[in-house]
């Protein structure tokens with residue numbers, strides 16, 4: 001046995017197979033990162049694999065004297081203090097592609113739910129009504145999808161929406177015209193996208209550039225009949241402004257999977273806003289994605305420890 005790997009946050013055990021079946025690794029799963037069992041395993045661990053629940057900050061790193069790498073089974077690394085890890089020579093890996101399909105398919109579910117009023121109609125039937133008149137929807141065919149962010153997930157959503165007969169335009173300052181042409185997507189200025197899209201779907205990372213990108217001013221410039229979808233990161237939308245826009249009919253509807261504060265506070269105005277579909281950050285929650293992200297990161301961890309190859313680490317340039 002050469003290396004101890006500590007997996008937490010219910011990382012898929014099936015996905016960790018590449019490490020489990022390799023006798024050089026001793027994989028220990030402790031799902032509660034606040035437990036004494038976790039602290040004890042951490043003190044011996046060479047590798048730590050987490051999802052989003054465990055905060056990997058200074059306090060944790062101080063108790064991990066042998067740690068050489070951290071793997072995040074998923075994309076977002078908001079819960080990992082990367083500069084602190086870098087300063088200790090700890091490589092940080094994520095699994096960027098493993099949940100792309102899951103997130104894109106949830107986006108489609110959100111789009112279809114809001115344009116066809118599926119969740120509202122469901123609530124009405126359950127309450128004893130048979131009200132067909134209140135739930136007339138609109139068709140996607142022939143309408144324009146405006147993607148803000150045309151990375152991995154945005155591109156999948158583009159492909160799926162094209163299959164629904166939608167025209168796709170995108171705003172992404174980091175995608176070249178040639179790339180966009182390959183994708184069959186027309187790149188447009190943000191302002192034009194906001195004015196012309198029937199469905200706007202956000203697929204950007206949360207950054208200084210994207211924080212509160214969608215505020216009252218943007219919502220005012222959207223078509224009155226348009227819908228807004230966010231399965232990227234909370235914080236990209238000013239939630240209070242969205243709640244007001246929905247209540248006043250500034251846009252037709254919205255669907256959100258992610259929120260500025262998660263869990264969504266009980267007092268959030270979103271909870272009572274009309275024409276709004278809410279899901280509790282389910283984008284990556286498919287059986288398939290959980291196995292794939294764990295497998296992707298397990299392979300990175302194995303390569304890093306066995307071959308000493310940390311070139312694909314997020315902080316590769318900052319490791320000494």
Ligand code: NAD
Nearest residue numbers: 076103149150151152153172174203204205231232283284
């Ligand atoms: P990605 O890095 O492949 O794509 C992000 C794209 O956003 C890139 O093409 C980038 O150029 C673009 N971008 C950055 N700043 C921009 C700006 N100011 N305006 C327009 N475009 C900008 O990432 P991805 O894998 O497609 O993930 C997209 C988002 O979805 C991320 O925030 C990720 O954390 C989130 N996500 C959420 C869930 C969920 O559970 N809901 C699951 C997976 C991913």
